[in-house]
Amino acid sequence: xxxxxxxxxxxxxxxxxxxxxxxxxxxxxxxxxxxxxxxxxxxxxxxxxxxxxxxxxxxxxxxxxxxxxxxxxxxxxxxxxxxxxxxxxxxxxxxxxxxxxxxxxxxxxxxxxxxxxxxxxxxxxxxxxxxxxxxxxxxxxxxxxxxxxxxxxxxxxxxxxxxxxxxxxxxxxxxxxxxxxxxxxxxxxxxxxxxxxxxxxxxxxxxxxxxxxxxxxxxxxxxxxxxxxxxxxxxxxxxxxxxxxxxxxxxxxxxxxxxxxxxxxxxxxxxxxxxxxxxxxxxxxxxxxxxxxxxxxxxxxxxxxxxxxxxxxxxxxxxxxxxxxxxxxxxxxxxxxxxxxxxxxxxxxxxxxxxxxxxxxx
Amino acid sequence: xxxxxxxxxxxxxxxxxxxxxxxxxxxxxxxxxxxxxxxxxxxxxxxxxxxxxxxxxxxxxxxxxxxxxxxxxxxxxxxxxxxxxxxxxxxxxxxxxxxxxxxxxxxxxxxxxxxxxxxxxxxxxxxxxxxxxxxxxxxxxxxxxxxxxxxxxxxxxxxxxxxxxxxxxxxxxxxxxxxxxxx
Ligand code: SF4
Numbered sequence: 001x002x003x004x005x006x007x008x009x010x011x012x013x014x015x016x017x018x019x020x021x022x023x024x025x026x027x028x029x030x031x032x033x034x035x036x037x038x039x040x041x042x043x044x045x046x047x048x049x050x051x052x053x054x055x056x057x058x059x060x061x062x063x064x065x066x067x068x069x070x071x072x073x074x075x076x077x078x079x080x081x082x083x084x085x086x087x088x089x090x091x092x093x094x095x096x097x098x099x100x101x102x103x104x105x106x107x108x109x110x111x112x113x114x115x116x117x118x119x120x121x122x123x124x125x126x127x128x129x130x131x132x133x134x135x136x137x138x139x140x141x142x143x144x145x146x147x148x149x150x151x152x153x154x155x156x157x158x159x160x161x162x163x164x165x166x167x168x169x170x171x172x173x174x175x176x177x178x179x180x181x182x183x184x185x186x187x188x189x190x191x192x193x194x195x196x197x198x199x200x201x202x203x204x205x206x207x208x209x210x211x212x213x214x215x216x217x218x219x220x221x222x223x224x225x226x227x228x229x230x231x232x233x234x235x236x237x238x239x240x241x242x243x244x245x246x247x248x249x250x251x252x253x254x255x256x257x258x259x260x261x262x263x264x265x266x267x268x269x270x271x272x273x274x275x276x277x278x279x280x281x282x283x284x285x286x287x288x289x290x291x292x293x294x295x296x297x298x299x300x301x302x303x304x305x306x307x308x309x310x311x312x313x314x315x316x317x318x319x320x321x322x323x324x325x326x327x328x329x330x331x332x333x334x335x336x337x338x339x340x341x342x343x344x345x346x347x348x349x350x351x352x353x354x355x356x357x358x359x360x361x362x
Numbered sequence: 363x364x365x366x367x368x369x370x371x372x373x374x375x376x377x378x379x380x381x382x383x384x385x386x387x388x389x390x391x392x393x394x395x396x397x398x399x400x401x402x403x404x405x406x407x408x409x410x411x412x413x414x415x416x417x418x419x420x421x422x423x424x425x426x427x428x429x430x431x432x433x434x435x436x437x438x439x440x441x442x443x444x445x446x447x448x449x450x451x452x453x454x455x456x457x458x459x460x461x462x463x464x465x466x467x468x469x470x471x472x473x474x475x476x477x478x479x480x481x482x483x484x485x486x487x488x489x490x491x492x493x494x495x496x497x498x499x500x501x502x503x504x505x506x507x508x509x510x511x512x513x514x515x516x517x518x519x520x521x522x523x524x525x526x527x528x529x530x531x532x533x534x535x536x537x538x539x540x541x542x543x544x545x
Contacts, residue, residue: 043459
């Protein structure tokens with residue numbers, strides 16, 4: 001047994017786009033324990049509900065995280081709609097799902113790029129981000145924003161997408177998918193990539209359930225967990241939805257699940273675009289949440305399930321708003337898979353769970 | 363022109379941004395916007411860096427990290443605040459854990475507002491920063507460069523608002539002044 005050393009990792013570290021700190025307890029080169037420390041990005045925005053009214057707060061909520069920005073505004077809007085019993089027009093529900101799935105494509109491509117960067121495959125990183133620009137262009141054309149979209153609000157969506165434009169989006173995505181298949185060959189078949197991923201950061205199905213992991217992290221360990229199966233909002237209109245899972249439980253399985261989910265999202269968009277109904281895309285919201293009213297919303301974000309809770313108090317300001325984000329669920333699992341890994345694999349292990357610190361700390 | 367201006371290296375730190383500005387900073391380095399054509403390389407080592415890009419507002423916990431990175435960088439150096447959060451605190455200004463923009467921790471040379479700031483905006487800001495860098499380099503060569511002091515002793519600028527100590531970003535004051543001048 002070697003001597004124990006404690007190495008601080010982060011908050012500023014080249015592989016991490018976000019500040020996250022770990023105290024790594026090492027025995028020679030092997031990590032015995034990883035103790036996460038958070039708080040570098042904490043802003044305290046849940047408390048802002050006292051200062052911004054429920055219509056304005058959707059803008060704050062969107063800025064919880066710039067990667068799943070649309071998802072957060074969607075989750076918030078659905079929660080407030082449940083709180084105030086607002087019926088959302090069907091067309092708006094379809095459009096919301098389309099934007100949300102586009103966000104998922106953008107988020108997964110971004111993640112695949114960062115992963116490639118973490119194992120030193122610079123070229124692959126650039127290629128993933130080049131493809132991702134295609135999705136950002138679609139965002140820009142439909143909403144005007146690249147990362148912060150401000151497309152969703154309580155009662156519907158900010159603007160419509162014309163049917164012809166929707167069809168063009170599907171065509172663009174299909175074209176992108178062809179190029180993306182080429183990249184996937186490298187991610188899933190290349191020997192040097194496999195060397196870095198296969199068997200790294202193994203999490204068994206039991207442990208995945210025990211640590212209540214969510215999202216692709218859980219699905220890669222064989223758990224059938226995907227809130228989209230519940231069919232909330234526009235997801236109820238899908239013919240058949242089956243989550244992408246894998247039994248591998250390692251870094252390779254996690255990249256596989258995310259990589260294939262991109263195709264799944266494109267399929268969902270194609271299906272919804274084919275049958276999107278005509279009609280209004282937003283509806284006027286009046287009044288304020290009743291005193292003592294209480295609602296819960298849930299959503300499958302690119303990183304996993306996300307819960308929202310809102311409490312009204314009869315005024316325009318909410319009494320309380322609370323979010324439980326996917327990464328806060330996954331931190332325990334992340335600390336677990338780091339036990340026993342090599343120091344050199346720490347960045348890969350952190351990345352394969354796709355942490356979003358800014359969501360977690362809010 | 364020296365090599366510093368021809369090939370400035372940059373370091374990026376996410377203070378408490380929402381990731382929106384971070385991913386735009388990263389997007390600048392990828393083929394679509396390609397900051398590398400200006401000779402700019404992203405580095406993780408403060409000692410190698412000439413340009414410091416800060417995104418997000420500063421809070422109690424990361425103010426030290428921001429200052430440490432700044433202190434480790436060698437002169438001449440330029441600090442660019444990317445996004446309205448880094449300029450003034452932005453939408454999170456009123457949050458209990460937000461102290462304000464990046465300039466409550468370190469001296470900022472270029473302010474680049476926007477939420478999220480667009481890659482074009484970042485490129486503009488960096489190119490503008492290079493001008494500042496060149497001036498600083500000349501001053502350094504002439505022995506005239508006085509490093510700005512770290513504003514950690516900001517007691518004068520501290521205000522107490524509803525029991526919370528607020529440090530106002532100077533950029534915010536400029537904006538307010540412009541507003542009142544316009545009115
Ligand atoms: S300026 Fe906007 S996009 Fe940038 S970090 Fe702040 S909230 Fe996020």
